[in-house]
Amino acid sequence: xxxVMDRRPYVRQMPKSWWLGQRRYTFYMVRELTCVFIGxxxxxxxxxxxxxxxGPDAYGAxxxxxxxxxxxxxxLLALAFALFHxxxxxGLTPKAMPxxxxxxxxxxxxxILAHYALWLxxxxxxxxxxxx
Amino acid sequence: MAKSNKPIVWSLFAGGGMIAAFVxxxxxxxxxxxxxxxxxxxxxxxxxxxxxxxxxxxxxxVLFAVIFLALWHAAHRLRMTLHDLGIRSGRxxxxxxYGVAGLASIAAAxxxxxx
Numbered sequence: 001x002x003x004v005m006d007r008r009p010y011v012r013q014m015p016k017s018w019w020l021g022q023r024r025y026t027f028y029m030v031r032e033l034t035c036v037f038i039g040x041x042x043x044x045x046x047x048x049x050x051x052x053x054x055g056p057d058a059y060g061a062x063x064x065x066x067x068x069x070x071x072x073x074x075x076l077l078a079l080a081f082a083l084f085h086x087x088x089x090x091g092l093t094p095k096a097m098p099x100x101x102x103x104x105x106x107x108x109x110x111x112i113l114a115h116y117a118l119w120l121x122x123x124x125x126x127x128x129x130x131x132x
Numbered sequence: 133m134a135k136s137n138k139p140i141v142w143s144l145f146a147g148g149g150m151i152a153a154f155v156x157x158x159x160x161x162x163x164x165x166x167x168x169x170x171x172x173x174x175x176x177x178x179x180x181x182x183x184x185x186x187x188x189x190x191x192x193x194v195l196f197a198v199i200f201l202a203l204w205h206a207a208h209r210l211r212m213t214l215h216d217l218g219i220r221s222g223r224x225x226x227x228x229x230y231g232v233a234g235l236a237s238i239a240a241a242x243x244x245x246x247x
Contacts, residue, residue: 032213039206056179066168075164082156089153123158
C-alpha cells in the first residue's frame, strides 16, 4: 500500500481582514454590508406592522419608540447605507442589463441616468403620499 | 443542461436589490427620521392611515412585495458576504440566511392578513 492521498481541495488561508488593506476591497465590503442595514430596516418595518395589527395602543408605543436617540441613530446609519446601496446598484445596471434599442447599444450612462430619474420620481411620490 | 436553482435565487436577489434601491431611502427617511424628528407631521404615520394602507388588498400586496424581496436580497448578499469573510460552512450560512428570510416573510404574510 502506498501513501493515502488527501483528496480534500486545497483552500488557501486568507486573513479575515483581507478586505481592509485595499480601498477597492473595502469599498466592495461596504457595498456588500449594506444588506445588513437593509435587512435590519425591513425587520423594523415588519415589527411596526405587527404592532399595528395589535391595535392603536401597541402601534402608538412603536411610533413613540422611533423617537428614541438610538432609533434615530440607527435610521441615520440605515439611510446612509441604503443610499450607498442605491448608488452602487444603479452603477451596476449597465453591466447587469445592457440594452439595445433599434440596433444600437444604449450607453451605460443613459441607463444609469434613467434609473436616477425614476428614483427621483418614486422618492418624490412617496414623500407626496406621506404628506397627503 | 444541469438543473440549477440559481436563476430563481438570483432573480429574487436582483428584484429585491432594485426595490430596495428605489424605495428604501425614502421609506427610511420618512418613517425613521422625518416623522420622529418632527420634519414631517406626526399624523403621517397615524394609526388610522397605516391601518387603511395595510388593510386594503393593494397595500397588503405592495408591503409584502417590498418586505419579501428586500429580505431575500439581504439574505442572499449576506450569505455571499459570510463566505467572503471566511465563514466557509456554506450549508449553515445558507440555511441561516434563507431560513430567517423565509420565516420573516411568512410572519409578514400572517401579520398582513390579520390586519
